[in-house]
């Protein structure tokens with residue numbers, strides 16, 4: 001096997017060097033060109049904003065709100081997506097009647113629904129949770145359908161020859177086969193949920209990082225906005241990482257090399 | 261008892277096919293996989309079925325497994341007309357079809373789980389079978405850690421765990437290399453002699469059929485029909501030296517005449 005340049009000590013060193021170079025270059029260019037700070041902030045200004053926000057406890061409070069919205073929305077949306085996926089995969093009649101709606105829904109840009117959701121569910125947590133759920137249920141549903149259909153016909157025949165019922169084929173074969181597909185859907189869904197919650201907060205909220213960012217924009221505090229972007233990106237990575245960890249536990253038989 | 265038709269079996273028929281035929285309906289008309297198939301397989305008998313690919317061997321096996329229905333004729337197992345999958349039939353396909361999320365032992369226990377026989381009560385049977393196929397040390401490994409031949413042995417143990425009386429095997433060693441294949445043929449013979457199962461064994465290889473079977477059913481293609489049923493009277497247990505005896509060669513040559521040419525195999 002060939003040596004992978006992204007692994008090991010040299011990999012880490014290179015990553016670090018590259019990071020420092022990018023940040024340093026950014027700082028340098030903004031300073032040399034004298035770009036006004038309300039148009040494009042320097043990394044140092046962003047770091048200061050992050051430091052102050054975290055130190056005063058304001059960021060943590062709003063992070064908590066956004067995190068609750070995202071996780072609740074993600075849980076709700078994934079549960080609905082999974083349930084609908086199972087229904088479609090197991091019942092031909094349901095699949096037949098649901099298909100046109102699925103196709104129609106697939107083509108709607110889901111964020112376009114968020115203003116209406118805020119109108120219906122108000123400025124509190126509920127509208128954010130619903131927005132996150134609506135945006136994130138779709139990839140879970142589609143991947144569940146694809147995964148449950150992916151079971152190998154020979155293995156189905158084997159189970160049937162043993163006298164397995166449809167439910168047993170589902171439990172013993174279809175569901176485990178669908179595992180990798182469903183988790184791929186969940187990984188997409190969790191970042192979608194974050195988008196849904198933030199967009200809903202932009203449109204009207206009492207708390208949360210999206211709302212905070214919005215108010216900073218009004219005050220032309222671009223460095224502050226960017227510092228929240230950093231926070232959001234960390235949250236997104238953290239959530240994805242959590243899903244990956246859960247996946248490793250649930251899909252314990254998976255070859256690490258087969259994961260994408 | 262229809263004595264006139266059962267004279268070709270040693271004991272009471274474990275499996276009986278009368279005028280059996282299967283035609284698949286397709287948009288362009290029907291494809292007849294096999295027809296006019298008459299066969300009695302006696303209890304404890306080892307019958308091999310050879311024929312070129314596409315002559316309907318797998319279709320026949322799927323019928324006996326209860327996975328598809330005959331379009332003409334009858335099939336009965338242990339004297340009962342076949343209505344669907346039966347618990348006294350075990351099946352081994354060409355590919356091992358193990359479940360990657362189950363350990364080797366759990367894979368062997370799959371029929372136990374499906375038929376709700378209770379893992380605890382069947383555990384000793386499962387372990388005994390793993391012994392029989394020489395996989396004791398691999399009980400807690402996952403399939404991906406096993407070679408193809410080992411996986412196929414797990415498949416055989418799985419087919420036997422609920423102690424079926426009939427074992428159906430569809431080219432079970434077809435995907436394996438020659439050495440592994442010989443080894444597994446010897447193991448299968450030993451297993452059959454120890455456990456006294458009725459085995460219906462489909463293969464591509466004339467030599468394999470002659471080596472293993474009490475009788476070899478020769479099928480010709482399109483639509484698949486029985487050309488001849490050849491009794492193989494070679495003494496048991498047969499071993500690798502059996503394959504170089506003149507009698508063995510004579511049986512192989514005799515069967516090969518139906519297929520014109522090719523070394524031991526058929527395509």
Ligand SMILES: Nc1ncnc2c1ncn2[C@@H]1O[C@H](COP(=O)(O)OP(=O)(O)O)[C@@H](O)[C@H]1O
Pocket residue numbers: 284285286291292293311312313314315316317318319320
């Ligand atoms: N489900 C099916 N639908 C239509 N035709 C089939 C089906 N299964 C098998 N056949 C056809 O029946 C014939 C016999 O196939 P098969 O039983 O698999 O042969 P073998 O196992 O001897 O190679 C082939 O021509 C094949 O194309």
Ligand SMILES: [Mg+2]
Pocket residue numbers: 317318319430
């Ligand atoms: Mg076949």
